[in-house]
Amino acid sequence: MSTQKKNLAIICQNRKLPFVFDEAQAMGVEITFFYNENEPPPPVLPAVVRSIALPLFDDEEEAINKVMLANREHPIDGVLTLFEPALDFAAKIAHQLGLPFLPEYVVEQCRNKNMTRRVLHDNGLNTPSYIELKEGEYPNVEQIKFPLVVKPTNGFSSQGVTRANNHDELKSAIDKVWEINNTQLKNFIYDKGGVLLESFIDGPEFAIETFSHCGEVTVLSIGDKGNSKGPYFEEGVYIAPANIDEKLRDEIADEVRRALKALGISEGPAHVELRIDHKQKPFVIEVAPRVGGSGISHYIVKASTDINFLQLVICQAFGMEIPIKLELMAKSIFTAGNYIIPVQGSGIFIEIDGLANLREKPEVQYVFEFMDAGHKVLPYPHFSGYPGFILTRHTDHAACEAFYYDLQKSLKIKYL
Ligand code: ADP
Numbered sequence: 336m337s338t339q340k341k342n343l344a345i346i347c348q349n350r351k352l353p354f355v356f357d358e359a360q361a362m363g364v365e366i367t368f369f370y371n372e373n374e375p376p377p378p379v380l381p382a383v384v385r386s387i388a389l390p391l392f393d394d395e396e397e398a399i400n401k402v403m404l405a406n407r408e409h410p411i412d413g414v415l416t417l418f419e420p421a422l423d424f425a426a427k428i429a430h431q432l433g434l435p436f437l438p439e440y441v442v443e444q445c446r447n448k449n450m451t452r453r454v455l456h457d458n459g460l461n462t463p464s465y466i467e468l469k470e471g472e473y474p475n476v477e478q479i480k481f482p483l484v485v486k487p488t489n490g491f492s493s494q495g496v497t498r499a500n501n502h503d504e505l506k507s508a509i510d511k512v513w514e515i516n517n518t519q520l521k522n523f524i525y526d527k528g529g530v531l532l533e534s535f536i537d538g539p540e541f542a543i544e545t546f547s548h549c550g551e552v553t554v555l556s557i558g559d560k561g562n563s564k565g566p567y568f569e570e571g572v573y574i575a576p577a578n579i580d581e582k583l584r585d586e587i588a589d590e591v592r593r594a595l596k597a598l599g600i601s602e603g604p605a606h607v608e609l610r611i612d613h614k615q616k617p618f619v620i621e622v623a624p625r626v627g628g629s630g631i632s633h634y635i636v637k638a639s640t641d642i643n644f645l646q647l648v649i650c651q652a653f654g655m656e657i658p659i660k661l662e663l664m665a666k667s668i669f670t671a672g673n674y675i676i677p678v679q680g681s682g683i684f685i686e687i688d689g690l691a692n693l694r695e696k697p698e699v700q701y702v703f704e705f706m707d708a709g710h711k712v713l714p715y716p717h718f719s720g721y722p723g724f725i726l727t728r729h730t731d732h733a734a735c736e737a738f739y740y741d742l743q744k745s746l747k748i749k750y751l
């Protein structure tokens with residue numbers, strides 16, 4: 336069976352991250368791009384044959400009607416999203432159209448961090464102590480062991496995620512997360528806002544990319560994500576494969592497989608975040624049933640292992656056979672990384688200084704700039720977007736680290 340001229344519905348996508356469009360084009364796929372109507376219409380993009388605005392987060396019923404109408408005009412063969420808040424909608428329309436997608440309850444279990452915790456705990460996975468609060472509620476102070484992490488139940492991009500070391504910090508973090516739930520996150524979470532407290536897992540963090548098929552999980556990559564101590568958790572560098580021994584790698588892979596099984600991710604991609612505590616015990620922090628980072632996870636996998644992650648995902652979205660035979664664990668050939676340029680403060684963004692000539696360096700595969708001059712950047716734990724990503728490829732981990740050390744010194748954000 337061929338993917339030529341098959342029609343893939345993509346729900347929301349950061350237009351500056353080209354991977355999903357480029358890979359679809361390479362497969363001869365035609366994309367119907369459903370974008371949030373609060374955003375401007377997209378420019379011409381590879382493989383996109385029509386773009387349709389949807390009131391995705393304002394009027395779900397109307398959004399579904401528009402997709403059904405689009406399907407009557409030009410039938411849709413598969414549904415895909417790389418955007419966390421659009422997962423539930425994508426699941427809904429895929430089912431209405433009779434197309435492959437994870438069940439809605441599986442998506443919900445991943446989107447809602449309180450449910451994720453409960454499912455993982457009930458299935459015997461390592462779980463930090465956790466408790467969910469309703470608005471106006473504060474925890475019983477006697478029960479608490481610090482440090483804690485306070486976060487929105489249905490958040491994304493680390494918005495609001497805050498470490499608290501004592502009762503004063505805890506109270507102000509809880510108030511802050513409610514404020515973020517009721518403002519920045521409001522449009523994306525319908526009325527599913529809550530606040531979750533978890534014990535802080537103190538140790539290095541890893542990002543794991545997986546692909547499941549018929550219940551078999553292939554671990555495509557395990558990468559280093561630093562060891563942030565907070566109080567806020569702005570995303571930093573991502574380097575794969577991680578610089579760890581085989582034993583730890585296998586333990587992480589096992590824990591991830593068990594987590595995906597518990598959550599019901601028997602098909603498709605997942606992006607997992609996990610920390611190792613001081614006893615070397617792996618704790619899953621978050622599981623997203625999608626290709627991570629709006630396509631960055633595809634880059635990391637492809638550049639480090641040569642496996643075309645999005646090609647697998649797109650074939651699966653069409654219900655087609657997976658084109659290659661996958662092992663339980665993919666082999667890395669190169670080191671690939673994403674240097675996320677930190678916001679370095681807050682203010683009115685002007686530009687990123689130090690980017691000139693970077694594109695010419697052989698290690699640098701892509702440079703993405705996401706902010707326009709005049710953009711207002713709020714301090715963390717507010718999320719105002721990423722200034723930019725630098726995607727690189729190296730012969731080994733040490734070379735990548737050295738390269739990022741230099742980037743950290745040379746790249747500066749200019750604020751008004
Ligand atoms: P989001 O969905 O907004 O990304 P996460 O739950 O993934 O929220 O939290 C963002 C980051 O905060 C994580 O990548 C991790 O670095 C840190 N973090 C979250 N929960 C914990 C925890 N229990 N212990 C240690 N760090 C945590």
Ligand code: CA
Nearest residue numbers: 492493608621
């Ligand atoms: Ca996360």
